[in-house]
Amino acid sequence: MLTLNSRLLTLLFLTLGLSVQAQKKPADANFVLIPPGTSEADIVRNAATLRPSARQLRWQQLEVTGFFHFGVNTFTDREWGDGTEDPKIFNPTQLDARQWVRAAKEGGIRQVILTAKHHDGFCLWPSKYTGHSVKNSPWKGGKGDVVREVADACREQGIGFGVYLSPWDRNSKLYGTDAYNDYFVNQLTELLTQYGKVDEVWFDGANGEGPNGKKQVYDFDRWYELIRKLQPEATIAVMGPDVRWVGTESGYGRETEWSVVPANHMQPEGIAERSQKDLAFKPQGDMMGDDLGSREKIRTAKALVWYPAETDVSIRPGWFYHSKEDNQVKTPEKLLDIYFSSVGRNGVLLLNVPPDRRGLIHEADVAALKGWKRLIDDTFRTNLAKGASVRHDSGRGAAGLPDGGPSHWTTNGTETTGTIELALKGSQTFDVLALQEDIASGQRVEKFVLEYWANDAWKKAAEGTTIGYKRLLRFNPVTTDRIRLRIESARLNPVLTALGIYRLAK
Numbered sequence: 238m239l240t241l242n243s244r245l246l247t248l249l250f251l252t253l254g255l256s257v258q259a260q261k262k263p264a265d266a267n268f269v270l271i272p273p274g275t276s277e278a279d280i281v282r283n284a285a286t287l288r289p290s291a292r293q294l295r296w297q298q299l300e301v302t303g304f305f306h307f308g309v310n311t312f313t314d315r316e317w318g319d320g321t322e323d324p325k326i327f328n329p330t331q332l333d334a335r336q337w338v339r340a341a342k343e344g345g346i347r348q349v350i351l352t353a354k355h356h357d358g359f360c361l362w363p364s365k366y367t368g369h370s371v372k373n374s375p376w377k378g379g380k381g382d383v384v385r386e387v388a389d390a391c392r393e394q395g396i397g398f399g400v401y402l403s404p405w406d407r408n409s410k411l412y413g414t415d416a417y418n419d420y421f422v423n424q425l426t427e428l429l430t431q432y433g434k435v436d437e438v439w440f441d442g443a444n445g446e447g448p449n450g451k452k453q454v455y456d457f458d459r460w461y462e463l464i465r466k467l468q469p470e471a472t473i474a475v476m477g478p479d480v481r482w483v484g485t486e487s488g489y490g491r492e493t494e495w496s497v498v499p500a501n502h503m504q505p506e507g508i509a510e511r512s513q514k515d516l517a518f519k520p521q522g523d524m525m526g527d528d529l530g531s532r533e534k535i536r537t538a539k540a541l542v543w544y545p546a547e548t549d550v551s552i553r554p555g556w557f558y559h560s561k562e563d564n565q566v567k568t569p570e571k572l573l574d575i576y577f578s579s580v581g582r583n584g585v586l587l588l589n590v591p592p593d594r595r596g597l598i599h600e601a602d603v604a605a606l607k608g609w610k611r612l613i614d615d616t617f618r619t620n621l622a623k624g625a626s627v628r629h630d631s632g633r634g635a636a637g638l639p640d641g642g643p644s645h646w647t648t649n650g651t652e653t654t655g656t657i658e659l660a661l662k663g664s665q666t667f668d669v670l671a672l673q674e675d676i677a678s679g680q681r682v683e684k685f686v687l688e689y690w691a692n693d694a695w696k697k698a699a700e701g702t703t704i705g706y707k708r709l710l711r712f713n714p715v716t717t718d719r720i721r722l723r724i725e726s727a728r729l730n731p732v733l734t735a736l737g738i739y740r741l742a743k
């Protein structure tokens with residue numbers, strides 16, 4: 238709870254940040270300023286035509302990403318270190334980053350983020366700028382570098398690599414002074430220049446200093462600029478402009494999740510200095526509410542931005558490894574439920590799997606990851622709509638939709654409602670619906686319903702609100718040879734790229 242509260246407070250009390258470029262939306266912009274007096278219809282249209290940046294799109298398509306929380310806390314059995322740890326306690330006996338990455342991959346994780354520095358300030362790489370690091374530990378005689386081992390293992394095994402660098406630093410003497418921003422920039426530079434490609438940089442909002450603690454004004458603008466310069470394809474999460482914290486650490490995102498949200502702190506002033514693509518802003522305001530992007534919320538927006546949700550959760554109760562939690566690793570079934578409620582709710586899942594004191598992903602976690610992946614694969618292996626014929630298409634392009642591959646169904650003109658009716662290949666029993674919007678054109682669907690034909694009538698199987706990149710719904714099994722999907726409401730003509738029905742694996 239402390240974590241949630243402190244992050245929320247940090248978000249709420251951040252000063253206004255902005256670096257936008259133009260009042261008009263450039264063709265590939267992921268933001269737009271809304272001039273005063275803009276009609277509601279135009280605001281809605283603006284929201285419906287915003288698109289993710291290339292780096293946001295790549296990140297969204299990963300679907301499942303991972304966290305490795307590892308550091309002095311692993312050895313002190315704590316969640317938050319205080320920075321007074323003796324580096325000598327860091328001594329994994331069998332550290333094998335390849336095993337971490339293999340375990341992650343076996344769970345379907347396609348990019349991992351390593352806690353290069355957590356709040357204790359201890360660096361998993363031999364930073365030139367502090368002694369509080371692996372170089373003063375007995376591990377590999379002080380010659381080791383966990384960041385390098387993980388980065389190399391990711392590259393070798395073909396998954397993305399990201400770094401978590403905690404702004405809050407309880408060890409650095411500089412924390413609370415201007416010089417800390419230089420220290421941070423130096424450390425970021427090391428991480429972004431010495432290890433090859435970095436795909437995500439994760440800045441945490443947590444800060445537990447309390448009212449009488451040290452106060453540090455973070456120079457986010459400078460950090461963002463540095464990342465854009467050194468690793469232009471990296472997404473900056475969650476105290477950053479590309480990826481939004483979903484608002485909970487439970488793994489369960491919102492049923493209604495809009496990737497376009499108001500960004501009222503963006504102002505036209507100061508627009509000129511930066512390139513339009515390098516939009517960088519600090520997140521601000523409530524990230525935890527039930528509704529961040531509905532028509533109600535965007536009606537009064539001064540600016541809108543594509544700012545998609547990342548759903549972070551740990552496979553264990555804690556973020557760091559604690560042996561007492563070996564029997565509390567989430568089961569494959571629980572992880573599947575989380576998958577449906579994160580990836581299946583227009584989010585990217587960020588699942589933490591903490592290496593243990595040996596420097597290995599524990600057997601219990603490895604087994605859970607494998608079991609989870611099997612459930613996902615078994616569920617989604619066969620789309621039972623495949624081979625269906627289109628009985629009715631109130632728009633155009635439904636024919637290829639159930640068969641996967643590149644297909645785009647949309648309505649005629651800018652119609653915001655539409656129906657696709659499919660005659661399945663024989664009678665099928667299913668209890669899962671998967672839908673995808675073509676988010677490269679924007680997010681539009683507000684309400685949909687899946688119906689099936691039984692006893693000479695259409696009956697409701699499932700209904701939902703937003704789709705976005707992906708929407709997964711589970712329902713009581715139905716058996717039928719005819720289904721129809723009705724889009725009941727959208728912000729602009731909906732564009733769907735996938736429609737699947739499946740049987741949930743056991």
Ligand code: FUL
Binds near residue numbers: 244316441442443556
């Ligand atoms: C929080 C931190 O305080 C936790 O230790 C963990 O790193 C989590 C992902 O974010 O804010």
